[in-house]
Amino acid sequence: MDELEPIRRLRADVPEPRVEAEVRAREALSQAIARERGGRSARSRKPTRLPTLMAGVVVAAAGLAVAQASEAPPECPSASDGVRGILLSVQASADWRILECPSVQEAVRVVTEGQEQGEPGAAGGSARELPD
């Protein structure tokens, strides 16, 4: 018997991360990046620098392939999409500048506050609309 086989079976097939958690994690990292970039808060910086991650790659002269930055900021999701709709837009977006959108920041705030108030899955599956 391979004694590790029962251990491998113990390895649960866990579901994909919840979109709320992933967006909050992106937000946390985005803020850390913003802090390092210049001490500006992630809330106040202009959405002009984050790269478009999936926009393709180019091979730089030095031989290094780098992500190609997008010129235009991403289209912000509408507040009428609801919290979950907005979070799904963030998850699907390759451009982290979407985190700067007011509707996204409000959605993250709603999710974070729900989490802090002990509402696991707060806003999850919600079609709740955000205030304009």
Next chain:
Amino acid sequence: MRRLTEPTDATIVVASLSDPDRFAVIFERHYGAIHRYLQRRLGLALAEDLAAQTFVEAFAARGRYDQSRSDARPWLLGIATNLVRHHWRKETRALRAYARTGEDPSSHGFEDEVIEHLDQTRAGPLAARAVAALDRRDRDVLLLFAWEESSYEEIAAALEIPIGTVRSRLARARRQVRELLGPAGQDLLETPSAEGGAVNG
């Protein structure tokens, strides 16, 4: 699978030293894997917080990244494992509870009151008891090897220990698991539907 033209993780990490925004690529590539690892070990609620923390800490520590390692996953698993250590007693309690009840808490989080997912293999509770009994450091090595399919070298890089130490810890863990599973574990593996012996965490 990553295209050959795409930059390696090492390239991205190095680029992020001058352009911090680049580090977002590391998140995009590895968040799911790190979250799953943490969820398997500590349950959903903690995994969500610790997965986020893993990337924030990795970003802060990227200046110390070993650029000879093209894949950042072992490095991130190491950071995540360090975070798990702050919660290893909770992990042990959860494994023991699993051993007693046969109910796998990882899909809900250890603190959830309602556990719906029942393990389909009778060997699960025995294995949980065996893992719970391991020394914390041996457990880290064993789970990185068995669950994350990390190589000795990757585990050594993740935990910042010599490969020889990985080998010795893994050998000790395997021996201990073998002893704890014993003939009952073998029977259960060969006849999954058979009733297991008493498991008393």
